[in-house]
Every structure is written in C-alpha cells, then in structure tokens.
Amino acid sequence: MGIAKPSVALTGFSGLDNPEPGKPVARAIRLGWPGPLSIHALNYEAWSTGAWGEGTVDAAHLIPPLLAGDEVAFARIMEIHRDQPLAALIPCLDLEVPVFSRLAPRLRDAGIKTLLAGSEQIQSIRKTALPQLCYRHGIAAPRTVHVEDLGDVAYQADQLGYPLIVKGTVAGARKVENAEQAVIEATRLHLRWGGGVLLQQPVAGDEYVVAMVARGDGSCLGRVAVRKLGVNHRGKGVIGAVVCDPDLDREAERILAHLNWRGPLELEFIRAHGTGRLNLIEVNCRFPSWILLSHWARCNLPVALLQEILKPGRRRMRKPRAGAAFVRDIYETAVPVTKLTQLERLKQVRPAGSRQRSPTSAKRSGRGVKVAITGISAFDVVMPGLGVARALRGAAAIGKVIGLGYGPFDTGIHRRDLFDHVFQIGDPADHDRLVTTLLEAKAAAGLDVVVPCLDLEIEHFVAVAPRLAARGIRTLLPSREALRVTRKTHLFNGAMTRKDWGAFEIPPTVKVWTLQGVDRSARSLGFPLVIKGPVSGAVAANSLQDARTVWLSLKEQGCSEGLAQSFVRGDEFAVAAVCDRQHRLTGAVAIKKLVRCERGNTWGAVRVDEQDLVESLATFLKAIRWTGPMEAEFIRDSVTEKFVLLEINGRFPAWISYCADIGANLPLHAVLTALGRPVPSETTARGLMFMRSCEELPVEASAFATFATKGGLAHGRQ
Amino acid sequence: MSARRRKQSGAGSSGVASRDRATSAESSIAWRLTSRARLEADPGGANGFLLDTYSAAMCVCNDTAWTLLRMLKRGASVERLARELVARHDAKRGVARSDALGFVRRLRRMGLVDGHR
Numbered sequence: 001m002g003i004a005k006p007s008v009a010l011t012g013f014s015g016l017d018n019p020e021p022g023k024p025v026a027r028a029i030r031l032g033w034p035g036p037l038s039i040h041a042l043n044y045e046a047w048s049t050g051a052w053g054e055g056t057v058d059a060a061h062l063i064p065p066l067l068a069g070d071e072v073a074f075a076r077i078m079e080i081h082r083d084q085p086l087a088a089l090i091p092c093l094d095l096e097v098p099v100f101s102r103l104a105p106r107l108r109d110a111g112i113k114t115l116l117a118g119s120e121q122i123q124s125i126r127k128t129a130l131p132q133l134c135y136r137h138g139i140a141a142p143r144t145v146h147v148e149d150l151g152d153v154a155y156q157a158d159q160l161g162y163p164l165i166v167k168g169t170v171a172g173a174r175k176v177e178n179a180e181q182a183v184i185e186a187t188r189l190h191l192r193w194g195g196g197v198l199l200q201q202p203v204a205g206d207e208y209v210v211a212m213v214a215r216g217d218g219s220c221l222g223r224v225a226v227r228k229l230g231v232n233h234r235g236k237g238v239i240g241a242v243v244c245d246p247d248l249d250r251e252a253e254r255i256l257a258h259l260n261w262r263g264p265l266e267l268e269f270i271r272a273h274g275t276g277r278l279n280l281i282e283v284n285c286r287f288p289s290w291i292l293l294s295h296w297a298r299c300n301l302p303v304a305l306l307q308e309i310l311k312p313g314r315r316r317m318r319k320p321r322a323g324a325a326f327v328r329d330i331y332e333t334a335v336p337v338t339k340l341t342q343l344e345r346l347k348q349v350r351p352a353g354s355r356q357r358s359p360t361s362a363k364r365s366g367r368g369v370k371v372a373i374t375g376i377s378a379f380d381v382v383m384p385g386l387g388v389a390r391a392l393r394g395a396a397a398i399g400k401v402i403g404l405g406y407g408p409f410d411t412g413i414h415r416r417d418l419f420d421h422v423f424q425i426g427d428p429a430d431h432d433r434l435v436t437t438l439l440e441a442k443a444a445a446g447l448d449v450v451v452p453c454l455d456l457e458i459e460h461f462v463a464v465a466p467r468l469a470a471r472g473i474r475t476l477l478p479s480r481e482a483l484r485v486t487r488k489t490h491l492f493n494g495a496m497t498r499k500d501w502g503a504f505e506i507p508p509t510v511k512v513w514t515l516q517g518v519d520r521s522a523r524s525l526g527f528p529l530v531i532k533g534p535v536s537g538a539v540a541a542n543s544l545q546d547a548r549t550v551w552l553s554l555k556e557q558g559c560s561e562g563l564a565q566s567f568v569r570g571d572e573f574a575v576a577a578v579c580d581r582q583h584r585l586t587g588a589v590a591i592k593k594l595v596r597c598e599r600g601n602t603w604g605a606v607r608v609d610e611q612d613l614v615e616s617l618a619t620f621l622k623a624i625r626w627t628g629p630m631e632a633e634f635i636r637d638s639v640t641e642k643f644v645l646l647e648i649n650g651r652f653p654a655w656i657s658y659c660a661d662i663g664a665n666l667p668l669h670a671v672l673t674a675l676g677r678p679v680p681s682e683t684t685a686r687g688l689m690f691m692r693s694c695e696e697l698p699v700e701a702s703a704f705a706t707f708a709t710k711g712g713l714a715h716g717r718q
Numbered sequence: 719m720s721a722r723r724r725k726q727s728g729a730g731s732s733g734v735a736s737r738d739r740a741t742s743a744e745s746s747i748a749w750r751l752t753s754r755a756r757l758e759a760d761p762g763g764a765n766g767f768l769l770d771t772y773s774a775a776m777c778v779c780n781d782t783a784w785t786l787l788r789m790l791k792r793g794a795s796v797e798r799l800a801r802e803l804v805a806r807h808d809a810k811r812g813v814a815r816s817d818a819l820g821f822v823r824r825l826r827r828m829g830l831v832d833g834h835r
Binding site: 206227229240241242243244245246322323325700701702704705706708709710 | 754756758767769771772773774776777778
C-alpha cells in the first residue's frame with residue numbers, strides 16, 4: 001500500500017534567466033501526481049525565485065552549501081525530515097547528484113528514498129569523461145579536449161580550429177572565434193566551475209535532447225525526446241517540441257544500456273546537417289529544465305520517477321505525443337517581505353497558497369479599453385511588454401489586451417492568460433506598414449491605445465502617433481526633442497552633468513571614439529572605469545588593457561562612439577514613472593534592485609520610499625518636457641550616499657507588473673492619460689517584494705506556424 | 719538546346735527516356751503518408767497543418783495542399799491528385815499532373831510519403 005500523502009524534497013529552484021530544473025520538476029509532479037502530495041523545495045539561498053510561485057511548493061527550506069560537506073548536508077536533511085517526514089528526495093542539480101548518491105543508503109535507512117546512479121556511473125558521464133565514454137562505446141561525438149591548465153587553452157584551441165565551443169566542466173558554454181576569445185571564456189568558466197575547460201568542435205546541425213528515467217536495474221522506464229526549435233543567446237533551448245524519431249530513440253536506449261544508470265538522465269545530441277549523424281555532445285545526471293513538457297506530452301517523467309522511487313517495478317511508459325511543444329516565458333509575483341525574512345531566519349517557510357488565476361476577458365464586459373502592447377518576449381531578455389500586459393490584465397477598466405509580436409518565437413504571443421489576440425508587426429522603421437498593421441489590428445479586435453515597450457520602437461511610434469490618433473488609436477509618448485535629450489550621448493554631456501538635479505547627479509563622462517580616447521579617459525577618471533555603448537551595454541574595466549578590450553568589443557558590435565565614466569560602488573535603484581501631457585508625474589514607484597541576472601536585469605526587488613529622489617526626478621522630467629512612461633536607473637554611491645543617474649529609458653521597465661501588485665498601476669495610468677481620462681487615486685501596499693522566475697508554457701507546434709503564416713493568433717473571444 | 723548542353727545537363731535522349739519511365743512509375747502507384755507525418759486540422763477543418771513527428775518540422779497548408787494531403791493519408795496516385803487539382807482550379811491537365819508530381823516528390827524527399835503498388 002502506498003503512502004497516503006507522500007512528501008518529496010526537490011532542489012534546483014535558482015538560476016534566474018538560466019533556470020535550474022527544480023521548478024519544472026515540481027510543476028510536473030504537481031500537475032501529474034494522482035492524489036495528494038507535498039512538495040518541499042531545498043534551497044541554498046532565500047532568493048531562489050523558482051520556489052516562490054504560488055502553488056509550486058508547499059514548503060521551502062534552506063540547506064547548507066555543498067562545500068560544507070556530506071555530513072552537514074545529511075544533518076540538515078535529517079533536521080527537516082524530523083519536522084516534516086520526507087518520503088523521497090530528487091536532486092535536480094549536477095553537482096548534488098554525487099553527494100546524494102553517496103548519502104543514499106543513510107537516507108534510505110532514515111526513510112527517505114532516492115533513485116540515483118552509483119558514484120562510478122556518475123563519474124563515467126562527467127563532461128570531462130565524455131571523449132572516453134564515446135570512444136569506449138562507439139558513440140559518435142564531436143572532437144572534445146579537456147584542458148586542465150588554462151595556459152594550454154590558446155594552443156589547444158588553435159589545434160582544433162575555429163569556431164570552437166568552450167565549455168565549463170559542470171555547466172556553461174560559448175562559441176568562440178579565435179584564441180583570445182577562447183582564453184577569455186576559458187578563464188571565466190574555470191573561475192566559475194573549476195577543473196579547467198572543455199574545447200569542443202562545433203557540429204552544424206539540429207539539436208535534440210532526450211530525457212530518460214532508468215529503473216533500479218538500469219532499464220528504461222520512460223523517455224521523451226525533444227528538438228530544440230529556439231535557442232537563446234546562452235545556447236539554451238527555450239522553445240522545443242517533442243519528436244518521435246526511431247533513430248534517436250534507438251541511440252538513446254543504446255547509450256543507456258551501456259551506462260548501467262539509475263534515475264533521471266539527459267542526453268544532448270546534434271544531428272549533423274548533410275549526414276544526419278547523431279553526435280552526442282553532453283550527458284547530464286538530472287532532468288532538463290524543459291521536463292514539464294513531458295507532462296504535456298502525456299509521458300510525465302518526474303511523476304514516473306517519483307512513483308518508481310516509492311514503489312519500484314513500474315511498467316514501461318507509453319510513447320510521448322509528438323508535436324507537443326513548450327515555450328519558456330516568465331512568471332512574476334509579489335512576495336511578502338515577512339515570508340522571505342522567515343526563510344532567512346528560521347530556515348523554512350510556506351511560500352504561498354494555490355495559484356491565483358489572472359483575470360481574463362471572460363470576466364469583463366468587453367466594453368473596456370482595448371490596448372495593444374509591443375515587446376512581449378522573454379526569449380533572450382525579458383521585455384517590458386509582458387509586465388505591462390500583466391498589470392493591465394488585472395485592471396477593471398481594460399477590455400482587451402492585444403499583443404504585438406515580431407515573430408513566432410516571441411514567447412509572449414503564446415500567453416493566453418495575458419493576451420486576447422496577438423498580431424505580427426514588422427520593422428517599425430517602416431512607418432506605413434506599422435500604421436497599416438495597427439489599423440488591421442483595430443479592425444480585427446478593436447484598439448484604443450497602443451503602448452510601445454521597446455527602446456528602438458519609441459521614435460517610430462512618436463513619428464506615426466499623429467496618423468494613429470487621426471484613426472482613433474491613442475498613444476502617450478515623448479516629443480522627439482525630449483527623447484533626444486535622454487539619449488546617453490546627450491544625457492551625459494557637459495551641460496546636463498553640471499546642473500544641480502537635487503537628490504541625484506549625472507556623473508562626469510568622457511566620450512571616446514578611439515583607443516587613444518580610451519587611454520585619455522582612463523588617465524582622467526582612473527579605475528575601475530565603466531565603458532558604455534551609446535545605446536546599450538556597460539562593462540567595468542579594472543585596467544587599461546581591460547578598457548581597451550571593452551572598447552574594441554563595442555567597436556566590433558558597430559559602435560562608433562562610447563562613453564567612459566568612473567565606476568560607482570553601491571546599491572542599484574530604479575524609478576518607473578508616467579508623465580502626462582503637461583509633463584507632470586501621474587505616478588512613480590522607486591525600487592531597490594536586490595537580484596539581478598548575468599545581463600544585469602532585475603529579477604528581485606523591493607519598493608523603497610525615496611520621496612526626494614522621485615521629486616528630483618519629477619523636476620528633471622518637467623525640465624526636459626517628458627511625456628509618457630519612463631524608467632530612470634541609479635546607483636547610490638556607498639560613500640557619498642548620493643544617487644548617481646545611470647540611464648533613462650523612454651519606456652516602462654520589465655519589472656513594471658510589480659507596480660500593479662503594490663497598487664500603483666502605472667501602465668493603467670499611461671492608458672487612461674493617453675485617452676485624456678483622469679487617473680484614479682490609489683493606495684499602495686507595503687512589505688511586498690518583486691520576484692521573477694522562468695516558467696514553461698504548453699504550446700501546440702501548429703501555433704508557431706500559424707502565427708508565422710497568418711500573422712496572428714486569437715486567444716480570447718473575438 | 720545543343721547536343722553538348724543536353725549531354726552536360728543529363729537531358730540526352732536516354733536521360734529523357736529514363737526520367738519518363740520514372741515519372742510514369744511514380745504516376746501509376748498509390749502514395750500514402752508515412753506514420754511520421756501527422757495532419758492536424760484547423761478548427762474550421764478547411765485547411766490545417768502537417769507535422770513531421772521525427773523532426774518537429776511544420777508546414778501550414780492552404781486548402782488545396784490540405785485536400786491533397788488528406789487524399790494521401792488514405793492513399794492516392796498522382797493521377798488522382800491531378801484530377802483533384804483540375805477539378806478545383808480548372809487547371810490544364812498537364813500542369814496539374816506536373817504540380818501533383820512535384821508535391822509528391824517533395825514529400826517523398828522529406829520521408830513523408832511511401833509508394834505502394
């Protein structure tokens with residue numbers, strides 16, 4: 001007889017924009033488990049954002065870092081187990097699997113079951129052991145060299161030729177084109193993961209991944225193969241579809257048969273163009289982050305694993321449904337500060353209850369304002385349109401939310417919870433086409449207001465705003481002149497930096513056009529030095545060589561001009577605001593950034609009361625005659641406590657949904673102001689923190705093709 | 719076309735004959751979608767979508783392609799497909815036959831149809 005309400009402990013809820021698999025595993029188990037179940041997240045830090053989604057886990061616990069050793073880890077698991085008995089434990093991170101494999105007998109004796117391979121098997125699939133594994137078992141693989149000494153990277157890279165993939169010994173990979181790049185990447189990856197790096201010859205082809213579960217006897221319990229349809233800048237598959245290819249299935253099973261494996265496994269292949277040969281490029285001892293797709297493909301591997309752990313000897317699972325697809329988007333929520341503090345102080349917390357469903361158009365009369373939003377993708381970076389849509393979705397005055405996407409891989413076009421309709425728009429620089437598309441959207445779905453959310457779009461929407469207004473489509477946008485003033489090249493010029501802006505200052509900046517200019521700026525500003533691109537990008541340099549490399553990299557990206565500033569050490573802040581047509585603030589929210597991804601984008605934040613800063617910003621915006629949404633980013637100098645302006649963005653920030661969560665719905669301000677309606681007074685909540693994590697959505701493969709060929713999708717009512 | 723160019727392009731008399739034979743053979747047999755091809759109809763049912771389940775390659779079909787694919791799901795010769803094109807579009811018989819053959823060849827190259835005698 002099974003356990004009435006089993007408790008399973010999972011790890012791997014961090015990762016931000018490169019998500020660990022814990023959350024998808026938890027969601028798969030939650031969605032597929034036949035009966036009551038309790039899920040416990042084991043986190044190394046309180047800001048493991050994946051564990052904070054409503055209804056994802058029942059409890060979150062802090063555990064010590066792996067570096068503390070097996071005994072410390074075991075003691076903490078036992079402490080949790082004594083308080084809330086655990087039936088099973090599924091580690092979801094590569095580095096944990098060897099630890100919990102070693103602890104498995106003691107965990108079993110204590111009543112916690114696992115299904116994990118032995119140490120020898122785990123060693124055999126390490127990235128550094130891949131060449132031997134493939135050679136031993138006749139598995140096709142690209143030429144791979146493990147370089148332990150970074151001094152050998154340039155030589156070995158030259159021997160293999162370029163382009164070349166540089167991989168960390170645990171995770172991380174990047175394609176490089178020359179020895180200099182190889183050394184830079186190798187150094188970065190080695191510092192992160194240790195053990196040197198792997199240099200791998202790239203194979204041109206399509207990427208396939210097979211997730212499997214092996215029973216205790218090494219046989220295959222279930223298997224789901226996916227083709228990566230969309231790969232982001234990190235090389236991660238953020239869009240994929242299930243395939244049933246007999247060759248791939250056979251090869252995966254053949255490899256599994258050699259491994260004598262137990263538990264979850266991931267095999268990554270590239271099918272070479274031309275020859276069609278499957279090349280094994282990586283083996284991982286855990287589920288992949290897309291594993292929730294196995295639930296939508298009717299072959300839920302996390303559930304199968306848990307069932308096998310609790311009651312071994314299950315029958316082989318049926319084949320997955322080919323064509324089931326996923327898109328990786330985002331999930332945003334506001335978490336009480338008290339909950340986070342509780343987790344930090346007491347080492348455990350119950351995050352939140354069941355998930356609140358977003359209000360949908362079905363709840364509305366349909367007579368409210370119809371708003372179109374651009375910038376609705378999280379494919380590479382999280383675009384602000386997703387947050388704007390979420391904020392507007394919850395507003396009673398809004399009748400329809402319409403998404404404007406650039407292509408079928410814009411992840412937001414598949415968000416049925418956010419958008420009633422989505423339409424494809426082309427290059428906004430083609431103004432006639434832009435107007436035509438918006439008029440077509442108006443004819444098809446109704447459209448009162450459009451909110452552009454991408455930097456590069458704003459000037460084009462400013463240009464077509466009068467034509468749109470003449471056809472009944474309103475906007476709230478700055479003038480061309482105001483937009484020009486906020487560009488970095490103007491904002492950081494002498495006139496702006498010399499003015500007294502009250503609570504903040506605009507830092508002294510040196511414009512650079514040449515390497516000699518970089519040298520001069522370094523002499524006058526010293527180090528660390530920040531080199532910024534004229535539109536985006538900012539990299540700190542600690543030496544003249546660093547600064548020159550950054551400048552050359554900017555030039556490679558096509559920048560003819562850069563900006564050099566002194567590096568300011570301190571906490572980062574941002575203010576989101578909306579100005580009416582008289583350039584007065586209708587509302588503003590200031591936040592302190594608490595968690596940022598590698599790209600510097602905000603994934604965790606808290607509202608702060610910085611009234612002086614907001615008032616000074618209001619004065620600044622009045623002075624430059626700003627209209628519409630905007631974001632200002634600051635650093636508070638840790639020595640002088642003065643705010644230093646980093647950047648002005650002429651659109652909402654990506655964290656804007658948080659404003660609605662705390663009761664200051666700035667996107668609604670923008671919509672109502674665009675229509676000339678008054679903005680209702682609001683009462684804002686305190687004590688809530690902004691939290692974002694990745695989240696997979698189910699999609700039918702046909703949706704990509706339909707959007708691409710028909711130019712839109714209808715999610716809600718017509 | 720000069721004799722030399724015909725020879726270079728493989729369009730000599732023997733080439734033409736063998737291609738005619740191939741065309742004739744392709745036209746006379748019944749073609750059927752393989753198990754790796756899946757058809758999914760749009761809500762209206764007038765057209766739909768072809769999925770290659772081996773590779774997740776996708777094709778959105780217009781109503782003509784959709785009709786031909788549904789015929790190929792049950793099994794159909796090139797002649798039958800051509801008759802359908804003539805009936806639908808009032809096309810010339812030779813053009814319709816050539817289009818139907820091209821359609822089948824493309825699907826065959828993708829491994830999505832098999833021929834059955």
